[in-house]
Amino acid sequence: MSKGLPKRSENYSEWYNELVKRADLAENSAVRGCMVIKPYGYSIWEKMQRALDDMFKETGHTNAYFPLFVPKSLFEAEEKNAEGFAKECAVVTHYRLKADPNNKGKLIVDPEAKLEEELVVRPTSEAIIWSTYKNWIQSYRDLPILINQWANVVRWEMRTRMFLRTTEFLWQEGHTAHSTEQEALAETKQMLEVYAKFAEEWMSVPVLKGFKTANERFAGAEETLCIEAMMQDGKALQAGTSHFLGQNFAKAFDVKFQSKEGKLDHVWGTSWGASTRLMGALIMAHSDDLGLVLPPKLAPIHVVIVPIYKGDEELEAIKAVILPIMQELKSYGIVVKFDDNDAFRPGYKFAEYELKGVPIRMAIGMRDLASGQIEVARRDNLTKETRPMEGVAVYIKDLLNEIQEAIYTKALNFREENTFKIDTWDEFKEQIEKGGFLLCHWDGSSETEEKIKELTKATIRCIPLDAADEAGTCVYSGNPSTKRVVFARAY
């Protein structure tokens, strides 16, 4: 077994798969297209969950839980939504197995136990939730309903990739109901801002905020907002979506309320979601050929201390000096691991913690004890320096913040270096092969969008919220356009 990872530049997919496995984040399971998230990977996800959940609470939302199964009749109620997901649904048709009379020790599906009505395993929960909201909402006094659910969903994709697209995945889905269109639109926008803030402040991943085109819109939504991030291979990754549902689901499930004025009207809805795909974004945005690079705010361990010693006496001497420093670090809320496992040598540990993305490593041996110094190494830029022991805890505390910033800045610079204004079709075809975001004029037609996708595999990632008005001509059709949109190849 080779000790290093494959090189990012040689085969990005292979590098990604190896990194996910070697850093102990996840592995493929025996179940087709499904993934086992391992404890280390899950502890990162938990940090994401907690941060997002706090942000949802701050914006007035509460958590609830709805069933995994959606009766087919409910699922098909909102036609566009049902149609959009129909091709990727797992369906429960029976509720019992029995011994196979022809094959001892084996089981078969009991044909007697066929369900009257099939149950769809939720690919998303709008149907089951809106069918419930119908019973919860009568009056304007019942609104708004601001609920989030943490759940697993199943989408039977033909091809899967760890974290980015798995058959079953974990996510959160917010489902809100409002008395006015304006309020629902404001909610849609607000939650997009929450996702963008989370991506940038916690994950250190800069994102573009924008509208999806009609082609890329959520099935059943009036408008889909999204955040799009750039990975290190120049491809785009949709990291979160927020949908304005209009009155579509309210109409499909007959959810009406009586207003102050006594008028009966359908409620206005939103839904928004982000998934374990964020883990994929985190990995692909920052990591390098040595392994994972984690932003301090999401790192399960902030600092690892590796003692370098011979024999118990030296170890005790190191401990005597390091324990007070660890105490101080802990008092700042920093998670520190002191790795005195004698089974591995220092070099091995260095490589292992780099693979796992621990932001800061400190090494301390006899040499340092004598000089009153300690070695501090940064994972993000791989620099090492020797610091005086005195005041090192405060230094580390500040350094973690600096690393959080530095990773963001690096990713932002990368995105800017790989974002191009493209005005001709020849340039487009050339640049799309090299990757990156292409800012282009587009005539606004689905036909053009589809043609470009067919020819180049590039899709419109979003129409940026802050796109400036600028007269131009469509990069493909030459028809007039008023603003630039973002084209890229995507995961």
Place this chain on the structure above:
RNA sequence: CGGGGUGUAGCGUAGCCCGGUAUCGCGUCUGCUUUGGGAGCAGAAGGUCGUCAGUUCGAAUCUGGCCACCCCGACCA
């Protein structure tokens, strides 16, 4: 669902063309020496060669079926 590939110890592999019960590395275990960038030496354990059938005195190897996984498409909010 199309096109290609792979299946041999926990992981990665050699052997297959040309049939004779399996190679090497990593990891694991034991012991000693080591410890400032993935330690060294010595010894040991670990295998229904994906599966079912066929050919053969004899199959990891040849033939056929099946299964699983990977890659490229199609698909994908």
